[in-house]
Amino acid sequence: MDFEEIYSLYSPQIFRVCMGYVNDHDQAKDLTQETFISVWKNLAGFRNQSKISTWIFRIATNNCLRAIEKSKRVVITELPFHLPEAPQEESQEEKLAFLYKAISELEEIERIIISLVLEDLPQAEIADIVGLSTGNTRVKIHRIKEKLAIKFKDHGQFE
């Protein structure tokens, strides 16, 4: 697989994972670019020890973790809309904004794990990316889902 194919295939996924982590469109775009700069530089040396997707997600999530060293803080944005007393029909953008907000309130590793779950990665691959055992990953995913369920319940949507 050459770089252009890899980029076309993975860049939307990587962007969404970065967005889940930082909840900031411009920063997520920067992190996506940084990820593919690393991919391009190291592609020749990639020895197929792991799946290419695992390798790329590792680079992306490590880049996200690295963001804590930069001065720009990870944004936990306020919702851009007024929360109604009684649940009303929300637009897709509002639902997505709430999902990002709910994720941004999680701990760093939890943010990474749930973003990878939402990208439909198998648990074994997520475990490989994060560096946890599969059992531990399963437990963490279960806990994160519970946390998110509470947030969405409180929000009065998607019960």
Add this chain to the structure above:
Amino acid sequence: MNDLKAIWLTAKTDDLPTSVEMLRLVKKFRNQKLLKKWGIIIAALASMALMVFTVFSYKSTMITTRIGELMAISACVILASTNIKSLKRFYDLNDCSNKEFIAFLEQTRQNQLYYYKKTQVWGMGLSSAGLLLYMYESVYRDMMLFIIIYSFSVAWILFLWLYLRPRNFKKQTIKLNKTLDKLEKISNQIK
């Protein structure tokens, strides 16, 4: 969960650069991050080569000059080897999990802290003392020249040790300790 996945996938990704634009971008940013480290290594090695050349081409008669030269060369060796070690760690970091990456960052920041506390003191100490010893042979016969050269040198060394280094040290250690705290918090999440 399926509802969430459906919402998750509605994120717009059409403003990402195309693969052609990305390739252009990638080539522009190649190796920029490590350029500074390479710069320091090359500068240290060049200074070392210059000092070694001086040792063999300039036949000094005083032991102070020889000791000064050796001290300056040692300072260059410390600077170059510290940066080469750190570069090697960066290049080895190709395919690692988040857990390994956080451990790498923690180790790197610990190394930096050690560098500011110990290595930098040794490097600066050796080059300061080396400079003072090295110059002695060229100026000791002319008292006026001796006073001028040594006043400037001592003033510069005092400025370096009493103002620049403490200021830099304080700023860097506060920043590094803050980062280490954050890294420890994340590392506890992967246990």
